[in-house]
Amino acid sequence: MYSASDLKKNLKIQIDGDPYVITEFQFVKPGKGQSLYRCKLKNMITGSQFERTFRSADTFQPADLQEKRMQYLYPEGNKYCFMDLETYEQVYLTEEQLGDEKSYLIDNLEVEILFFGDKPLGITLPNFVDLTVTKADPWVKGDTAAGNSKPATVETGYQLQVPPFVEEGEKIRIDTRTGEYATRVKD
């Protein structure tokens, strides 16, 4: 159980049966008045946002959230299938729930899936993912006009800027937090 003074940005609480994350937080206290806690909350299932002002005496249930390690299997329509490696239980996440993170999904990638009860809400990728370059312009030695980077496409269809020396068929490591090239990987 949380009290109002525990409220802060990124805290996850349960309201009317749904999990919410606090996206903005402010402590206020109008002259001679009581302490108030102004929050912007985002519903972690629907994504809808609203503002609410709480009082000191208000209490909150923590959202019943847990993370499970699962393996990515395959896409199915606009859904993506993941499997628990211990129980072989399978869950589906929609394209919408994955957002930009689907750019890094390759077969057998292990990710953390966030559950509210038995409902999957989203995934946390490893910080780095290795992907094969499927398309990149060839490197012309001595060509300085091309600058320090060039566009490339990896096996998932994701496009990014890579250094000029990166060639088609090579494997590169991408930082999933920034979406940027990190280094080349030798198999």
Added chain:
Amino acid sequence: MLPVSKISGKNPPRKKDNLWTRARIIQGIRRFFIDRNYLEVETPVRIPAPAPETHIDAVPSDGWFLHTSPELCMKRMLAAGYPKIFQVAKCFRDKERGTHHLPEFTLLEWYRTGIDYWEMMNECEDLILFVSRYLGLGERIRYRGREIYLEKPWIRLSVKEAFRQYSPASLEKVLEGNHFDEAMVCHIEPNLSCEKPVFLYDYPVSLGALARSKKDDPAVAERFEIYMGGLELANAFSELTDVNEQRIRFSREQEYRRGLGKTTYPSPENFLDALHDMPESAGIALGVDRLVMIFTDSDTIDDVVTFTIEEL
């Protein structure tokens, strides 16, 4: 002025300019009151009985309390025959922490006999203008991307009128539903970021335990708050000098505190005794840290103090 820089070494990053401005502001405040023949006083920080206000919690100190404001001691000085007094005091309020709050902060309080809250407004205008000129800033300052004009007269807006203009529910409805604070924060305060500072005046009497009520309307207290650039800066009263009325107000506040499960404080008997001798006066508490925020255009109170509580 020195260039904006950080205090080096293990100390927290703090804009050096802000601390220079802070010192100049406090020097300017002293100059203003000394020129007007006010006596600067220092009253004890550790006291046996703070004013029992519902929503102000004192920090306990070995059986006594750290003062939440020097109000009670300063009023005893009015009663003792000092007609014009001011104090720059460190005050302590438990569990108040936010972008505009620190549990240890600096209040400027001044009291003057023979005037009421309306005349006190003039002195507030004079003080802020004086400090601004003392800093070399003149009559226009910039705060949070907007200009504030300090020329007299500032805006005078009654609480009732503010609710009529800005609140979806009337003042009566809001008080009835016990949502005054929420309405202030959500509907009124966001509209007080005006081109001039605002005196928001005439509060419901239940929200000013130490304020005199109006002669023609006992439900209204002669109280005002100053808002500058939307930031609440000061709270003033025509002081309540009727000891019986003061006792009733205090016991009501104690009642509220008990109802909320809060500590109740011993009755400040020496203060109540002194009220018999206290002349008609007006008094005000002004947040010095917030004044520094405005003059240094700072978004947070953290940027205008040497160390915050978390940095100790």
